[in-house]
Amino acid sequence: MTFKELYLSGQVEFEEIDRFISRWNNSDDERTLAKYLGLNAEEEDVWIDDSDEALQDMLDSYEKVAGTPVTLGRTGIIINKNGFGALPMQRVSMEAARALLRKAYDAGIRFFDTARDYTDSEEKIGHALSGVRDKIYIATKTSAKTVDKFWQDLDTSLHNLKTDYVDIYQFHNPAFCPKPGDGSGLYEAMLKAREQGMIRYIGITNHRMAVAEEAVESGLYDTLQFPFNYLSTERELALAESCRKQNMGFIAMKGLSGGLITDSAVIYAWMLSHENVLPIWGVQREAELDEFISYIDNPPELTDERNAVIEKDRKELAGSFCRACGYCLPCPSGIEINLCARMSLLLRRMPPDDFLTEEGQAKMKKIEDCVHCGQCRAKCPYGLDTPTLLEENYKDYKEVLAGKTVRN
Numbered sequence: 001m002t003f004k005e006l007y008l009s010g011q012v013e014f015e016e017i018d019r020f021i022s023r024w025n026n027s028d029d030e031r032t033l034a035k036y037l038g039l040n041a042e043e044e045d046v047w048i049d050d051s052d053e054a055l056q057d058m059l060d061s062y063e064k065v066a067g068t069p070v071t072l073g074r075t076g077i078i079i080n081k082n083g084f085g086a087l088p089m090q091r092v093s094m095e096a097a098r099a100l101l102r103k104a105y106d107a108g109i110r111f112f113d114t115a116r117d118y119t120d121s122e123e124k125i126g127h128a129l130s131g132v133r134d135k136i137y138i139a140t141k142t143s144a145k146t147v148d149k150f151w152q153d154l155d156t157s158l159h160n161l162k163t164d165y166v167d168i169y170q171f172h173n174p175a176f177c178p179k180p181g182d183g184s185g186l187y188e189a190m191l192k193a194r195e196q197g198m199i200r201y202i203g204i205t206n207h208r209m210a211v212a213e214e215a216v217e218s219g220l221y222d223t224l225q226f227p228f229n230y231l232s233t234e235r236e237l238a239l240a241e242s243c244r245k246q247n248m249g250f251i252a253m254k255g256l257s258g259g260l261i262t263d264s265a266v267i268y269a270w271m272l273s274h275e276n277v278l279p280i281w282g283v284q285r286e287a288e289l290d291e292f293i294s295y296i297d298n299p300p301e302l303t304d305e306r307n308a309v310i311e312k313d314r315k316e317l318a319g320s321f322c323r324a325c326g327y328c329l330p331c332p333s334g335i336e337i338n339l340c341a342r343m344s345l346l347l348r349r350m351p352p353d354d355f356l357t358e359e360g361q362a363k364m365k366k367i368e369d370c371v372h373c374g375q376c377r378a379k380c381p382y383g384l385d386t387p388t389l390l391e392e393n394y395k396d397y398k399e400v401l402a403g404k405t406v407r408n
Contacts, residue, residue, distance in 0.1 A: 001275060002038025005069040007059060008078055014056045035247070040076035063135060066108025067296035070278050072249030075201045075222050077137055077167065081271060081279060081299075082292050083111040083251065088284030090119040094127060100289055101128035105136065107293040113225075113251070113280045114161075115141035115172055116153045122160035130162035138163065139223075139251070141172035141205060147185040154193060168223055168249075169193065170203035173327065173381070177204070177214040187220065205253070207325050207381035209235060216242050223249035227325070228277060229257050230270045230310045231317055244276040252279040258324030258342070260317060262349055264291045265300040266309045272299055320384055321345060328376035328386055333369040337376055340364055341386055343393040347406050356401060367394040 003020040006012040017037065024036045034044040039055075047055040067080035084104050089097045101112070101124065112129065114121045122140060129136055138161060142153040158164060169190065171178055178186040193199045203223035206212045215221050216239065224243055228236065229252070243250040252271065261267050264281075271279045283289045300306070322342040331337055339346075340363060346355055354360075367390045376386040400406055 001069065002036070002071065004038030004043075004059065005065075005071055005078055008062060009065045009067070009069045009080075014052075014059075017052070038071060038076075038078075063110075065110075068272060068299055070275065072168075072223055072251070072278060073243065073276070074247045075168070075249055077111075077201075077249070079111045079137060079278065080108060080296060081268070082109045082296060083113055083278050083280035084109050085253065085280035085282035086112055086114040086121045086125055087118050088282050089114075089121045089124045091284055094120075094124055097124035098128040100283060100286060101125060103286070104283075104289060104293070105129060105132060108296055109293075110135065111137045111139070111278065111280070113139045113253075115143075115170075116157055117141070117143055117172060120160075122157055126160050126162035133163050137167040139168035139170060139203065139225075140166055141170040143172040143174075144186065145174075145184070147189050150186060150189045154198060158198065165197055166199045168201045168203045169199040170205050170223070170225060173206050173208075174204070174211065175208070177211050177218060179218060179220060201249075203249070203251075205251075207323070207327065209239070212239055213242070216246055216248060219246065221248065223251055225251040225253055225280075227254035227257075227323060228252035228274075228279075229255050229261060229267055231257050231261070231314060240274060240277055250277050252277050254323060254325070255279040255281060257317075258322075258338070260321070260342070260345055260349055261313065263306075263309060264288075265295070266306045268292070268295050269300040269302040269306055270310060273302060316348075317345065320382075320389070322384065322386075322389060323382060325381065327381055328379045331376060332373060333366065333371055335366045335370060335390065336363050337386060337390065340367055341384075341389040341393055344396045347397070347400055352400065352406050355397075361401070364394055364397050367391070 003017055007014060020037055021033065024033050029036055039047065043055060043058060046058050065078055065080055069078050070081055071078050112125055114125055140157045142150055144150040144153050157166060178184055180187050190202045194202065201222035203225065204215045204221050205225035207227060212224060212226050215224055226239060228240060240250050255267055271277060281292050322338060324338040324342060326338045328337045343355065343364060370387060370390060372387055380386055
């Protein structure tokens, strides 16, 4: 971690800056001293033009970071390893959402991720956190394909969030990497929004490796949001490392792989080994939130026992499996693909009775209505043969219903 991260989290005294400077002098690090220390341009100017004391006063004016800090690349945003993924907030009431969001804030969580496409998620964040807007960071997204829709989405998001700016505005899983001069006008709209102070930083989210890699290589984006956990491929792990080298913030979604990773302490400990990665945890129950809050002051270690869990999961979940991203939806036959296409795994990693209810059986029976239109296969960012996955999962499900033993 950088000096600034450690200082803002209370792990070193300011005088320790001399030790960091000495270490930089004796290294072959290609970064400038200010970047090595984690300082942004404004902090660097204060330090150079004024004094050590002026820099200390500036850093002391910031809110201290609770828990393990992470810097989102060149944005200079420093928060702890708990980002709040607000997609599930659309599934709970306004007051239940407010209670969860306020509890997260009170515990020291300061990064909140949402999207225009998440129905009323933005409204719930605005309702719960507008009173502490200057103390939090908000990332939201637009899936606009036209400039007019871009501005419409941004205006709506600002209204819903009860704010006049968004910290990180992200293109939401575009099929291509927006760039200046590509004819869409989308990246130019981002630049204009930033010039007008409506957004601070430009981000992109994706599930497509090629688009994500292009975004990193372009140097046009301040942050990338991408699925990331210990089930990630070597190419996906390399993507996070590329962001680190490019000083680009890396936001990890799908940390629990859509519920297939069931031990939060194990994945949290694994995330701690990737210093530049900010995981956002999708939360809709207080018990889930309590788990992640508990790790702020008591971060779990990556013990031999937890490494064994990781290796076991990697072996069991190797190969093609549905990540539950939902980009194949809606299905014209009404199949809940992001549940049904991974039912076999869910039956073996969670209490199977949870899925063998009448409601669960009805959802799986919808697979019989599949018309093999191919839309789901065409829209899957992971290139899965979704119709075949559905058929295989349905066959297994019926066998479990008939008494086949599953291993938890």
